[in-house]
Amino acid sequence: MLTLAYRSDAVQLLPFSEITDICLQSAHRNQERGITGFLVEYEGTFMQILEGAAGPVTDLYASIIRDRRHHGIKTLMMTRHDGPPRHGFWAMNYGPLNTESFWRAVLDEPMDPALFRERSHEPDFALEVLGRAYEQACNRAKLSPAVRHLIRAAIPQPCDLPRLA
Numbered sequence: 001m002l003t004l005a006y007r008s009d010a011v012q013l014l015p016f017s018e019i020t021d022i023c024l025q026s027a028h029r030n031q032e033r034g035i036t037g038f039l040v041e042y043e044g045t046f047m048q049i050l051e052g053a054a055g056p057v058t059d060l061y062a063s064i065i066r067d068r069r070h071h072g073i074k075t076l077m078m079t080r081h082d083g084p085p086r087h088g089f090w091a092m093n094y095g096p097l098n099t100e101s102f103w104r105a106v107l108d109e110p111m112d113p114a115l116f117r118e119r120s121h122e123p124d125f126a127l128e129v130l131g132r133a134y135e136q137a138c139n140r141a142k143l144s145p146a147v148r149h150l151i152r153a154a155i156p157q158p159c160d161l162p163r164l165a
Contacts, residue, residue: 043113
């Protein structure tokens with residue numbers, strides 16, 4: 001199993017509807033490839049975790065790198081491990097960090113977009129935000145019949161994560 005996390009910046013801001021369309025299309029393709037994923041976005045800065053067999057994940061990441069809708073791509077983490085995916089609830093899901101309620105649930109208060117963009121280059125910060133957002137999204141999941149077939153595992157139980165400094 002390969003777990004890969006990266007961050008990037010959009011060339012231009014995308015509307016929420018376009019991001020969700022991309023995620024839904026990705027979920028269908030990821031399900032066919034055995035890949036799971038979770039994406040967060042805040043004012044054009046993206047962070048994503050992908051997991052699956054090494055070949056399909058590295059092929060997907062290569063296509064992400066070639067995608068001209070974003071730039072400033074930085075690999076934050078790439079690890080191999082045995083067992084099931086650690087972020088395997090969805091074939092793909094999206095946590096929009098530009099909603100105040102989501103920010104408050106993930107980090108207690110909103111963050112300045114420029115500071116978020118700067119800190120997204122720090123692997124520890126990015127992985128903690130991704131982990132908290134993933135947990136929050138899982139805990140708030142409403143299993144709609146339209147996406148139920150994209151669910152790949154049980155909803156994880158909440159865990160106590162340290163707060164960001």
